[in-house]
Amino acid sequence: MKRTMSALAENKPGVLAELAAAFGKSGANILSLAAGETENPGVSRIVLRLEGDDEAIDAAELCLRNLDGIIGIDDLSRKDFVDRELVMIKIAMSPQSTGQLMQIFEVFRANVVGMGQETITVELSGDQERIDGLIQMVKPYGIKSMCRSGMIALKRGDE
Amino acid sequence: MKRTMSALAENKPGVLAELAAAFGKSGANILSLAAGETENPGVSRIVLRLEGDDEAIDAAELCLRNLDGIIGIDDLSRKDFVDRELVMIKIAMSPQSTGQLMQIFEVFRANVVGMGQETITVELSGDQERIDGLIQMVKPYGIKSMCRSGMIALKRGDE
Numbered sequence: 001m002k003r004t005m006s007a008l009a010e011n012k013p014g015v016l017a018e019l020a021a022a023f024g025k026s027g028a029n030i031l032s033l034a035a036g037e038t039e040n041p042g043v044s045r046i047v048l049r050l051e052g053d054d055e056a057i058d059a060a061e062l063c064l065r066n067l068d069g070i071i072g073i074d075d076l077s078r079k080d081f082v083d084r085e086l087v088m089i090k091i092a093m094s095p096q097s098t099g100q101l102m103q104i105f106e107v108f109r110a111n112v113v114g115m116g117q118e119t120i121t122v123e124l125s126g127d128q129e130r131i132d133g134l135i136q137m138v139k140p141y142g143i144k145s146m147c148r149s150g151m152i153a154l155k156r157g158d159e
Numbered sequence: 160m161k162r163t164m165s166a167l168a169e170n171k172p173g174v175l176a177e178l179a180a181a182f183g184k185s186g187a188n189i190l191s192l193a194a195g196e197t198e199n200p201g202v203s204r205i206v207l208r209l210e211g212d213d214e215a216i217d218a219a220e221l222c223l224r225n226l227d228g229i230i231g232i233d234d235l236s237r238k239d240f241v242d243r244e245l246v247m248i249k250i251a252m253s254p255q256s257t258g259q260l261m262q263i264f265e266v267f268r269a270n271v272v273g274m275g276q277e278t279i280t281v282e283l284s285g286d287q288e289r290i291d292g293l294i295q296m297v298k299p300y301g302i303k304s305m306c307r308s309g310m311i312a313l314k315r316g317d318e
Contacts, residue, residue: 020176036307116317148195
């Protein structure tokens with residue numbers, strides 16, 4: 001199964017290494033990880049998408065809670081979060097396929113960020129379903145290169 | 160100084176831990192890290208934004224190149240890359256400030272993704288300058304919560 005967690009961590013060298021090592025031991029695989037700055041310069045937020053059986057993920061979460069430098073953890077599976085991901089995709093393009101591709105980009109409201117002789121590069125931010133939807137639609141044209149940010153999330157409402 | 164690198168890594172447990180440990184030893188601090196899937200299910204792309212003196216970052220890069228599981232590294236400072244970052248910000252809102260905030264969101268083309276009694280949450284994807292610009296503009300209103308994805312990047316052109 002897959003689960004997503006958000007951790008607040010002290011922004012100091014070594015925290016990420018300890019976190020990744022803890023997961024390595026647990027047997028849970030990290031599908032994606034996004035670590036970035038928060039409203040507080042001393043604190044960074046790490047959002048992890050994990051894959052593994054329930055036991056492995058529970059073990060990983062327990063390790064994480066006990067780590068020095070981790071301030072708090074939220075389980076994002078509880079669905080009271082707005083989640084978003086960013087993707088950039090470079091797609092093969094020919095004069096014949098340009099029109100079709102442009103229509104797909106319009107439907108998904110993806111932005112063209114670059115164009116070459118034989119490729120076109122778009123960006124899209126959205127929830128996982130929307131991102132996966134765009135990827136499925138453009139796959140038949142040939143994906144030359146792709147970069148996903150990993151999921152980021154904030155609590156819904158005022159909290 | 161700050162530098163950004165993009166690494167292609169085998170998608171297997173432990174690689175991220177080794178990478179983070181290598182950086183811990185080098186003395187370079189990881190400002191942000193985005194690890195996500197690529198067009199190839201066996202390969203993940205890790206984009207790192209690093210801070211430290213030149214020697215520390217060079218040492219970290221060398222460690223990285225020698226790591227088992229790392230397929231290749233690009234230095235994104237060379238500027239032939241399109242880079243993007245995603246941010247979500249929850250901002251304090253009062254009836255008096257709503258109009259001003261909405262104007263800021265329109266200028267930056269930021270999307271409102273959530274609204275509470277006292278806060279409004281927006282997302283924005285763009286280059287670092289645009290993201291930092293929005294953050295500076297909304298800071299005086301009160302940032303309640305913020306999550307940044309870390310930079311992702313693809314080569315410009317067809318390559």
